[in-house]
Amino acid sequence: MTRKTAGAGPAPAPALSARQRWLALSVLVLAVLLVGVDATVLGLATPYLSEDLRPSGTELLWIGDVYSFVIAGLLVSMGSLGDRIGRKKLLLTGSVAFGAVSALTAYAHSAETMIVWRALLGVAGATLMPSTLALIRNLFPDPRERSVAVGIWGAMASAGAAVGPVVGGLLLEHFWWGSVFLINLPVMAVLVVVGAKLLPESRNPRPGPWDLPSVVLSMAGIVAAVYAIKEASVHGLSADVAGAGVLGTAALTVFVRRQLRLPSPLLDMRLFRHRGFSGAVLADLLTILGLSGLIFFLSQFLQMVQLRTPFQAGLAELPAALGAVVAGLAAGTVARRTSVRGAVSGGLAAVGLALAGCVLLHVSTGYWLLGTLLLVLGIGAGLSFTVTADVILSSVPKEQAGAASAVSETAYELGAALGIALLGSVVTGYYRDFATPEGVPESAAAAARESLGGAVEAAHGVPGASGEALMTAARETFTEGLRAGAAVGAVVLLTAAALSWRLLRGQRLADGPGEEAVGGAGAEAAGAAASGTGE
Template sequence: MAIHTSSTHRAGRREWTALAVLMLPVLLVSVDNTVLSFALPEISRELRPTGQQLMWIVDLYALMLAGLLIAMGSLGDRIGRRRMLVGGSIGFGVASVVAAFSTTPEMLIAGRALLGFFGASLMPSTLSLIRNIFDDARDRRTAIAAWAAMFSGGAVLGPVLGGYLLEHFWWGSVFLINVPLIVLFVPSALATIPESRDPSPGPFDPLSILLSLVAMVPLVFAIKHGASHGLDDTTVTALVLGLAAGWLFVRRQRHSASPMLDLTLFRNPVFSGALAANALSLMALAGFLYFGAQLLQLVLGLSPLESALVLVPGSIATMVAGFVAVRIVERVPPRTLVPLSFGLSASGYALAAFTGHPTVVSVAVAFTILGIGIGLAETITNDLILSSVPPQKAGAASAISETAYEIGAVLGTAVLGSVLTATFRSHLTIPSVARFGEQENAFETLGSTMEFAERFSAPVQGWIHASAASAFDLGVQYTAGAAIFVALAAAWVSRRTLRNS
């Protein structure tokens, strides 16, 4: 693997201060990826979304990020990366208020879409600015490790913050935590972060942006719709539309003199393998949080704050493992360490799948093991991505890396969430007396099922609670089993692709 370095001055107080400020938008975007986890039961009870709407509430934010990151990165190259960060953060604050005060599932979905749109304007510039701020290679590696730790730490901090807020306030408060961070970030960014832009960018390509969105949205919809309705006409249509748009997007990039996405980067197996590892590590995290939050609250009976505290050891383990990886990789090659990290992730899921009925302790231990694997993988793969391309390609490489993060988050809830939902619905048994009074979407999710059961007397209520808990428990086992297979496959792929790293 070729490592591209520069021999220039070491970073001083101004550079490290700028890095601290850059961590704020990273924290905003990563926290919002997972902050809804512990609010899902309350959202299910108050807004009564369908199973598909609930997954769209979770997925659409990451979907918009994944579809727009490269486009926003291209725009930032033209108008200035710091300007993009500041403008995007203000829009992110406005979208947070819209989401916080949503009164219908549709309004919340729209708010999450706006958050994804403005979030996409924040993320692509962070790694590119790090490359511009830190000239010394050793300083830059440390800064990249901090970036990865903040992203993974923010992803697990989201449920902790959400759990505390839900213990004291209404569910919309989980979005309002963005506002004070934005108020702090805007003046700090203007004071400490130097402006940078591409001196000779290619033409902006709106058609490529449209094609990338048309490719991703139908594909994710096909996965989720197919899980609950099978391979019907809607699933097939969405799948064909997404694949066709994806083919047109790739074809346009190949024939463009100034492509929005430089496909030649993917010819490097180290680059491609590291990207796959990034996506799959976030897929594991998002999938675990999707079912873990509901399991801890609705089956094991913990409050939102208590549920969040169960994940604190895993949160700490993820962040510590990210920094430790910088030292370990000096002695253990990435081709060994990255597959090992996926082996740890598989072990965490195995604990959730094969230890019988889950307990608070088993969930905490499983998430800690999973967190160690994710922390190791993210730091190493981000370093591989940026060091395996020439310096002039760093901007494109960072945008693609962040896109892989968001695709992984989408797949975590779309694929693993669909397995969980399909298993729950197919194994849930409801007595006929409850079916007689059934309302629309009453038994779509665990939260709505538990809420609807409160309308009946003790015998019927107990029957529904027991059946729902049993069906959800089985769904967790099936979902964890699917995640084990994905993690082991990822270990094999990374071992093959990173052999020269």
């Protein structure tokens, strides 16, 4: 029993001072912040990029989606790889790659090369997120300190996603579209230089081989599933979408069966047999489902319905980030003074209530309501997401921290895809059938029904009052669809709050350094995992 330090090999690493631990954390959250920024900043750059690279409609979709597809598909594999070769080594290698590919992306000369660089950026990004969370697990053996550290980590992830549009809008007003990728370079340089000195290495001392067939199955299953979800939400069910869904389901089924047979699996599936771990992963997924789905469509509402600039829309969404940061920092204290299930269920309920509040939105709704809803949304998401990440980390021994972190991050990516798909299917269902005013040519009407952006473009080609009437009808119909989608999301999130109250019964956060896992189901999960790695 030598679990005193974050072991990095045969000899235990020297313990870090409190100052060194918090400095190391400040380096880790730089990576999290940048991955969050990079996930959202492209949306603002897309119009400028389209003028320069002239992508087709399909190529434009792949430029936007391939980054998240690759990240989602590789998270589990990269988390497990970090457990095997060392999380510090994987993080620093991934950081160098992320910076280099960011520069290539900024100077992409065609749509095809842009897709390739975005895919490689996803590969590099997949090394960063699970490595940072796993290193936090090993940097902070004291559960109370770790809760604060995880809170800061979650706050930076939320802040990155919210700050992305603000930073992107500011850069795009003064520089070319590639500038939104070059901001990664100085941050990654600091991370590599400082991280090489401050971060301790940690890995599983008896990891077993890295199973390549499992890597392929995980990648194929998750990418196919996420692709099917996103495409179904935008274009409806088709043969391609159904085929991708079947492929994803089959690959993931074979992946799970293979993990149960392997002596050293890529992901220990026995963790999911325990109510606490599974409940935390499910709550994690549903929190992000509500957050990402609403933010995605509110961004369009702010820019194309209420006619704000990208920079103004980014600023308008900041209350969500502020709420997430504050709630994330307080989450550990709240969970200990109340209960884990109280904090998670309360956070999910807050997200659900924010979604329910969106049924009051109209084209001319003032910012006081929007800002309040976004603040409540951020507080709920920050509280739930941070506590579930803490539970997931605490439920496994340190040796499997990378794989467990990857499960949390994969739930994040799947939740984002499902959130956009769920609200998107409702919004699209309302929007595509809206009645266009008289005097609008059928070609313009058809283009307007494709998307709100298509309506803006079509309205410019329709002269006089007919063009204004087309735009008014499109905005009102989109807002009506947003209200309906938010109502459906509210039902899902409030149901999830009740489900989490049941699944996380008896779960608690550890209080002292001697407690390696949460009580109840989490302790059983840790025991099962430890028995699987002790041979």
